[in-house]
Amino acid sequence: MPLIEFADFSFKYVGADSLALKRINLTINEGEYVVITGPSGCGKTTLCRAINGLVPHFHRGYIGGNVIIDGINTRTSSVANLSSIAGMVFQNPSNQLVTLNVERELAFGPENLGVDPAEITNRINEIVELLFLENLLEKHPHEMSGGEQQRVALAATLAMKPQILVADEPTSNLDPKNAEHILEIISSLNKRGMTVVLIEHRLDLVAQDATRIVLMNAGRIVADGKPREILVDDICQEIGVGIPKATQVYKGLKKRGIQLPSVPLSGEELAYIVQEAVLK
Amino acid sequence: MSFLEVFQYTKQDSVIHQLDPRSKMVLAITSAAISLMFLNIVPLLIILLCQIPILFLAKSVRRWLRSMKGLSFLLIFIIVFNTLLSTVANPFSYSVALTIRLIALMTSFSIFFLTVHPDELSQAMIQMRIRFEFAFAMSMAMRYVPTLAHEAYSIMDAQKARGVELDKGNLLKRIRNMIPIIVPLIIVSIRRALSVAESMESRAFGVSQNRTYLKRLEFQRRDWIVAFFSIAVLLYLIYFLSFFGLPDWMLWGFSF
Numbered sequence: 001m002p003l004i005e006f007a008d009f010s011f012k013y014v015g016a017d018s019l020a021l022k023r024i025n026l027t028i029n030e031g032e033y034v035v036i037t038g039p040s041g042c043g044k045t046t047l048c049r050a051i052n053g054l055v056p057h058f059h060r061g062y063i064g065g066n067v068i069i070d071g072i073n074t075r076t077s078s079v080a081n082l083s084s085i086a087g088m089v090f091q092n093p094s095n096q097l098v099t100l101n102v103e104r105e106l107a108f109g110p111e112n113l114g115v116d117p118a119e120i121t122n123r124i125n126e127i128v129e130l131l132f133l134e135n136l137l138e139k140h141p142h143e144m145s146g147g148e149q150q151r152v153a154l155a156a157t158l159a160m161k162p163q164i165l166v167a168d169e170p171t172s173n174l175d176p177k178n179a180e181h182i183l184e185i186i187s188s189l190n191k192r193g194m195t196v197v198l199i200e201h202r203l204d205l206v207a208q209d210a211t212r213i214v215l216m217n218a219g220r221i222v223a224d225g226k227p228r229e230i231l232v233d234d235i236c237q238e239i240g241v242g243i244p245k246a247t248q249v250y251k252g253l254k255k256r257g258i259q260l261p262s263v264p265l266s267g268e269e270l271a272y273i274v275q276e277a278v279l280k
Numbered sequence: 281m282s283f284l285e286v287f288q289y290t291k292q293d294s295v296i297h298q299l300d301p302r303s304k305m306v307l308a309i310t311s312a313a314i315s316l317m318f319l320n321i322v323p324l325l326i327i328l329l330c331q332i333p334i335l336f337l338a339k340s341v342r343r344w345l346r347s348m349k350g351l352s353f354l355l356i357f358i359i360v361f362n363t364l365l366s367t368v369a370n371p372f373s374y375s376v377a378l379t380i381r382l383i384a385l386m387t388s389f390s391i392f393f394l395t396v397h398p399d400e401l402s403q404a405m406i407q408m409r410i411r412f413e414f415a416f417a418m419s420m421a422m423r424y425v426p427t428l429a430h431e432a433y434s435i436m437d438a439q440k441a442r443g444v445e446l447d448k449g450n451l452l453k454r455i456r457n458m459i460p461i462i463v464p465l466i467i468v469s470i471r472r473a474l475s476v477a478e479s480m481e482s483r484a485f486g487v488s489q490n491r492t493y494l495k496r497l498e499f500q501r502r503d504w505i506v507a508f509f510s511i512a513v514l515l516y517l518i519y520f521l522s523f524f525g526l527p528d529w530m531l532w533g534f535s536f
Contacts, residue, residue: 078487080485080487081487090475090478092475095479096479098476098479098480099399099419099420099423100399100423101399104399104494109483112483112484112487114491115492117494117495117496142426142427156483160483
């Protein structure tokens, strides 16, 4: 059974003129790492909100079709109910930290769910180790850098033990180094078996780890497949999605009649492929 | 605003900090009540002298002194004006007593606020059967003060860069100058509130009737002792004052 299933799902926000999502059909299985990308206003955020029930329960509007998460229809379930299945990380880290220190922050979600305090302590210890938060535990959100804040926000979501991690541009407010660090953590979570749905513009940072890329434009899914298939497709240029430099080189060479044996997603891979080709 | 420091939590490892906020609340309220019972210099000085060892125990004397220094202007102002305008028999003596009473009152509450972390305060409120949502709203207000202040500064910078002159003109003009700061700040705050709500909703805020708490406060023996002792002193003083009145040496005051 798929973990996430969109069946002909459409959505229009109250007061909006056009549909934010138009007849979306999308199936995501356990353990996948799906990157959703597309120009702004294409509906990716709405898609993510629909996974944990914020659409239609928090952001109201007109709805068609269904979203089924782990067998639960989001129409009939509450955000709170879905929160322990699909954890959500947002763009702005400081808006996600609502308590006065990190330890409380990590406890906040499980406390709301009524988890036993001893179990909460266990979860906190586990997560602190996983995300290297030892020296942050006593800190006020305002005393931390953006990168640290986002790491804490991620940890606070993980403390609820979700099966799915949904992250809506978690790196857009961060500098490149911190962005890379957050994405490394997300990728390592995926390798431990967590299903990840990530919105990200900087495909060069995620293309290698993602198992699947979904391209969206104007409320529809326009392409869906493995990174190496999607990124060489001309549709990326058409809708203005930036592809990794190495993949650009691959495409440029192809235009000039040189066919590399496989599609590189990073400079490292490109170097390897070229080396192999030259040595032959 | 340095005098407000006495009402701001400071992290310290002290006996007073370790007390339960509820017992400290009893201590603060009773000692404020006791300060309000007297209007003579000697008993008020005794009260103040009793409060200072508590400040020592809380390792906060220096902070208290600094705030009092910041406040000294206001205190002198109160003494001078009260002496000049008051209609009682010995105006100077009276205003000195009033001032000491003000200091004793502030000290009572500052012992509380200096040593109670806002999180502990909201936890104490919850355990006193105040609804979680209200207690949490209070601690969230504390949480977002620095964030909003930061935002206000960046809006000010942005508006200055566009040529808004904030510190020019008379008082009325200056107040009007604040409009281009306040309006964006309100809009930004509303947007932020929505986004905060979204993220809290995603973390199951307010869902369970049986919300658990990582750290529950527990009333220990030392807390019972503090609470009992405070109430006992208050009751004894009420009893003493109503049956015997103050002894003569406590009624001493300046004769002008």
